[in-house]
Amino acid sequence: MLLAALALGTVVPATAGETRIPEAAIETAAGLRDRALAENPGYAIIEELTTVIGPRMPGTEADARAVEWAKQKFEALGFDRVTTVPVTFDVWLRGEERAEILGTVPQPLKITALGGSVATPAEGIEAEVVEFPNLQALADAPDGSLEGKIAYISNRMQRFRDGRGYGPAVAARSTGAVEAARKGAIGLLIRSISTAEHRFPHTGQMRYEDGVARIPAAALANPDADQLSRLIALGEPVSVRLMLETMTPGEYTSHNVIGDLIGREAPEEMVVIGAHLDSWDLGTGALDDGAGIGITFAAGHLIGQLPERPRRTVRVIAFAAEEIGLLGARAYAQHEATRVREHVIAAESDFGAGRIYALRSNAKDEAWGAIEQIGDVLRPLGIETERGVGGPGPDIIPLATRGVTWAQLAQDGTLYFDYHHTADDTLDKIDAGDIDQQVAAYAVFAWLAAEAEGDFGSAPPGSD
Amino acid sequence: MLLAALALGTVVPATAGETRIPEAAIETAAGLRDRALAENPGYAIIEELTTVIGPRMPGTEADARAVEWAKQKFEALGFDRVTTVPVTFDVWLRGEERAEILGTVPQPLKITALGGSVATPAEGIEAEVVEFPNLQALADAPDGSLEGKIAYISNRMQRFRDGRGYGPAVAARSTGAVEAARKGAIGLLIRSISTAEHRFPHTGQMRYEDGVARIPAAALANPDADQLSRLIALGEPVSVRLMLETMTPGEYTSHNVIGDLIGREAPEEMVVIGAHLDSWDLGTGALDDGAGIGITFAAGHLIGQLPERPRRTVRVIAFAAEEIGLLGARAYAQHEATRVREHVIAAESDFGAGRIYALRSNAKDEAWGAIEQIGDVLRPLGIETERGVGGPGPDIIPLATRGVTWAQLAQDGTLYFDYHHTADDTLDKIDAGDIDQQVAAYAVFAWLAAEAEGDFGSAPPGSD
Ligand SMILES: [Zn+2]
Numbered sequence: 001m002l003l004a005a006l007a008l009g010t011v012v013p014a015t016a017g018e019t020r021i022p023e024a025a026i027e028t029a030a031g032l033r034d035r036a037l038a039e040n041p042g043y044a045i046i047e048e049l050t051t052v053i054g055p056r057m058p059g060t061e062a063d064a065r066a067v068e069w070a071k072q073k074f075e076a077l078g079f080d081r082v083t084t085v086p087v088t089f090d091v092w093l094r095g096e097e098r099a100e101i102l103g104t105v106p107q108p109l110k111i112t113a114l115g116g117s118v119a120t121p122a123e124g125i126e127a128e129v130v131e132f133p134n135l136q137a138l139a140d141a142p143d144g145s146l147e148g149k150i151a152y153i154s155n156r157m158q159r160f161r162d163g164r165g166y167g168p169a170v171a172a173r174s175t176g177a178v179e180a181a182r183k184g185a186i187g188l189l190i191r192s193i194s195t196a197e198h199r200f201p202h203t204g205q206m207r208y209e210d211g212v213a214r215i216p217a218a219a220l221a222n223p224d225a226d227q228l229s230r231l232i233a234l235g236e237p238v239s240v241r242l243m244l245e246t247m248t249p250g251e252y253t254s255h256n257v258i259g260d261l262i263g264r265e266a267p268e269e270m271v272v273i274g275a276h277l278d279s280w281d282l283g284t285g286a287l288d289d290g291a292g293i294g295i296t297f298a299a300g301h302l303i304g305q306l307p308e309r310p311r312r313t314v315r316v317i318a319f320a321a322e323e324i325g326l327l328g329a330r331a332y333a334q335h336e337a338t339r340v341r342e343h344v345i346a347a348e349s350d351f352g353a354g355r356i357y358a359l360r361s362n363a364k365d366e367a368w369g370a371i372e373q374i375g376d377v378l379r380p381l382g383i384e385t386e387r388g389v390g391g392p393g394p395d396i397i398p399l400a401t402r403g404v405t406w407a408q409l410a411q412d413g414t415l416y417f418d419y420h421h422t423a424d425d426t427l428d429k430i431d432a433g434d435i436d437q438q439v440a441a442y443a444v445f446a447w448l449a450a451e452a453e454g455d456f457g458s459a460p461p462g463s464d
Numbered sequence: 465m466l467l468a469a470l471a472l473g474t475v476v477p478a479t480a481g482e483t484r485i486p487e488a489a490i491e492t493a494a495g496l497r498d499r500a501l502a503e504n505p506g507y508a509i510i511e512e513l514t515t516v517i518g519p520r521m522p523g524t525e526a527d528a529r530a531v532e533w534a535k536q537k538f539e540a541l542g543f544d545r546v547t548t549v550p551v552t553f554d555v556w557l558r559g560e561e562r563a564e565i566l567g568t569v570p571q572p573l574k575i576t577a578l579g580g581s582v583a584t585p586a587e588g589i590e591a592e593v594v595e596f597p598n599l600q601a602l603a604d605a606p607d608g609s610l611e612g613k614i615a616y617i618s619n620r621m622q623r624f625r626d627g628r629g630y631g632p633a634v635a636a637r638s639t640g641a642v643e644a645a646r647k648g649a650i651g652l653l654i655r656s657i658s659t660a661e662h663r664f665p666h667t668g669q670m671r672y673e674d675g676v677a678r679i680p681a682a683a684l685a686n687p688d689a690d691q692l693s694r695l696i697a698l699g700e701p702v703s704v705r706l707m708l709e710t711m712t713p714g715e716y717t718s719h720n721v722i723g724d725l726i727g728r729e730a731p732e733e734m735v736v737i738g739a740h741l742d743s744w745d746l747g748t749g750a751l752d753d754g755a756g757i758g759i760t761f762a763a764g765h766l767i768g769q770l771p772e773r774p775r776r777t778v779r780v781i782a783f784a785a786e787e788i789g790l791l792g793a794r795a796y797a798q799h800e801a802t803r804v805r806e807h808v809i810a811a812e813s814d815f816g817a818g819r820i821y822a823l824r825s826n827a828k829d830e831a832w833g834a835i836e837q838i839g840d841v842l843r844p845l846g847i848e849t850e851r852g853v854g855g856p857g858p859d860i861i862p863l864a865t866r867g868v869t870w871a872q873l874a875q876d877g878t879l880y881f882d883y884h885h886t887a888d889d890t891l892d893k894i895d896a897g898d899i900d901q902q903v904a905a906y907a908v909f910a911w912l913a914a915e916a917e918g919d920f921g922s923a924p925p926g927s928d
């Protein structure tokens with residue numbers, strides 16, 4: 001029935017208590033959509049960020065440059081108010097890193113430290129590698145069975161449009177070092193959590209556990225994982241030297257940067273869109289998440305060029321320190337903890353630069369008609385409205401946990417994990433036309449949600 | 465008329481003085497072709513070489529391991545005689561290397577030293593970068609105009625099936641450092657001579673000239689060249705720190721390794737096929753030229769399994785030190801200088817792992833009918849016979865210069881320069897079915913050329 005309604009277009013009579021979007025706002029939204037496609041305002045922002053700032057690792061001088069850039073960019077793009085929310089964290093930095101196979105088949109391996117990993121001694125560690133097909137197999141190994149060894153988890157991430165191969169694979173990265181240390185291992189290697197066929201190891205955050213030895217952990221590029229597995233399959237013991245230099249220079253305070261288009265009627269109520277400003281250090285963070293910054297900044301800019309401000313505030317947030325644990329998003333949610341209802345709906349662009357194919361939300365039933373009204377304007381962009389599926393972007397999770405309604409403009413992530421968290425995440429991987437489509441979608445979404453009469457269901461849990 | 469003959473199949477009556485292949489040999493060739501496709505003997509050889517030996521830089525311990533491997537492999541594959549020809553050369557090795565943009569937009573760049581480059585001082589060199597759209601523009605710059613600067617040549621190699629974009633682009637690599645030094649530059653950066661869209665800088669041999677300062681030279685990965693060009697286009701001076709460590713530890717003697725299937729009637733006459741055993745250090749040399757080794761070793765192996773030896777000797781040569789100037793090929797040609805006519809025809813596989821689409825040769829007119837006979841057996845593999853085009857593989861050039869007739873089994877090189885001379889030249893880039901097709905083609909070619917009655921025109925220049 002939902003599908004039938006979608007196919008025929010959605011004409012639902014307004015009912016008392018239902019959230020509705022006025023017809024005039026919908027006409028304006030169609031104009032926004034067409035301007036986004038004609039004016040290409042997003043790509044240039046991504047180009048500038050990734051070129052002039054480059055990699056934007058939390059706690060580096062580039063982090064500070066990026067924050068200044070975002071403040072100036074919001075102002076240049078015509079936002080009414082630019083504010084910041086501080087985020088303090090412990091900095092982790094990558095230094096030199098290398099690995100090589102030893103013995104009778106010596107050769108270098110392409111590796112990179114997982115984010116948060118401890119360093120090895122300066123001369124590295126040398127040990128025999130024991131392969132496990134997945135994290136569970138490592139967890140099932142007998143205690144002490146890896147004494148003095150390097151554990152190697154070799155499972156390969158699967159490719160899907162919605163990126164659902166990432167979740168099952170990424171546990172090896174997140175908790176592999178803890179499992180390996182429990183068995184006595186002195187180091188961890190994992191196959192990159194990546195669909196790339198190229199020799200780019202894939203970084204990303206890992207964690208330790210109190211009471212369990214902290215062992216160095218690194219990812220192998222997919223071809224190097226293939227090579228290591230082939231050598232191990234030959235049946236002779238294979239030893240590796242792993243050298244990781246990592247630094248923890250101390251505390252740093254970065255900032256979420258917020259650009260507001262102040263609502264003309266209900267300025268205290270906000271529709272939030274955003275992306276994260278930080279990136280890993282290996283690439284220039286073009287797909288992750290320069291794209292999201294360009295898309296949402298440009299969407300706000302287009303709305304700001306309309307003759308009047310939206311009814312509610314449209315807030316664009318450039319989140320800090322997403323990659324090392326959603327730290328900016330957590331600080332923002334904490335900062336706004338008493339204003340859950342005022343955050344009427346929130347969506348983040350943080351899944352690369354592939355086109356959007358679906359609008360999803362956990363909006364309350366009474367607001368679903370309004371979601372479908374938004375979906376009608378998005379449909380010419382190739383976007384369908386889908387109910388009961390999806391979830392918020394990572395930086396929206398802390399808000400959603402507090403009761404803020406989320407929307408998801410779901411992107412095609414087929415190629416995302418070829419580049420994500422690798423040195424190969426650079427501007428040339430982005431198609432400008434794909435960015436236009438997404439700017440259009442975010443502009444339509446933010447404008448219409450801000451114009452809606454009635455809310456989408458944001459409320460602190462248990463408050464109703 | 466040639467095309468019509470090809471389309472109809474070639475039935476040319478034998479004439480006095482014409483080289484012809486007996487019908488029985490052609491039937492055997494068809495069987496060889498089908499066995500190659502059924503038995504897949506090539507891929508496993510490539511897999512073993514690239515896995516167990518890995519990168520095979522001339523003058524390294526891996527070079528020595530590769531030579532031993534090739535000798536043993538020829539024996540295991542049933543060749544009658546394994547010999548070697550020594551090749552002595554000065555070794556050049558890559559050490560640490562890095563580059564970064566300085567100033568207000570600091571960020572790392574992916575670079576690699578060109579083969580043969582001198583090192584920088586340990587702390588690197590720091591200088592402003594001056595961009596030139598191509599080598600000619602650099603050559604046209606006024607003398608002294610680059611005093612204290614780093615020259616940067618930014619032209620991009622074009623992609624073609626036959627790889628013809630390489631020649632025009634590669635001059636920037638070969639002679640760019642000489643041109644830059646003539647203008648006073650203290651270093652050279654070039655855009656990689658590569659079609660790759662990934663952050664793999666592309667190495668390859670460069671040269672210096674006596675009387676011109678020897679300056680360090682490196683290639684930028686394509687995305688990094690884009691980035692540097694974008695920053696320069698902003699109009700502010702852009703400075704780079706370039707650090708290259710390179711070593712020249714002295715002389716080394718490697719070996720061409722030769723496997724012979726000794727001819728049953730004319731053992732002193734040879735059909736030569738081969739490939740080069742060495743590779744650059746960055747990848748595992750799977751496409752360049754592990755593929756050629758696997759293809760030609762397997763082709764010889766299939767011929768060796770026939771109930772009788774070919775009329776002439778089939779010689780498979782694993783050439784040494786190709787990448788640093790065809791050194792093994794030159795040594796071989798020198799070693800065989802008095803036996804030009806005995807090398808009846810020669811073909812090398814050294815253009816990656818893409819399928820063969822054409823048979824070409826500079827065979828004499830009286831032998832073209834035999835070439836077309838070979839072409840008829842190759843046609844079911846998707847291979848056409850082409851006259852008056854093409855040229856020999858690199859390691860055949862020194863023989864061809866001395867008058868040996870060449871054949872070329874021209875491969876589809878559309879993707880070759882995405883991987884060639886980069887860290888990404890690894891086994892996963894090879895399709896086993898494509899290798900089968902090429903093993904079939906080389907087996908057919910070598911067998912039929914060895915069975916031919918009459919020669920293909922090999923003769924020292926001016927000897928007729
Ligand atoms: Zn991200």
Ligand SMILES: [Zn+2]
Binds near residue numbers: 740752786815
């Ligand atoms: Zn080659």
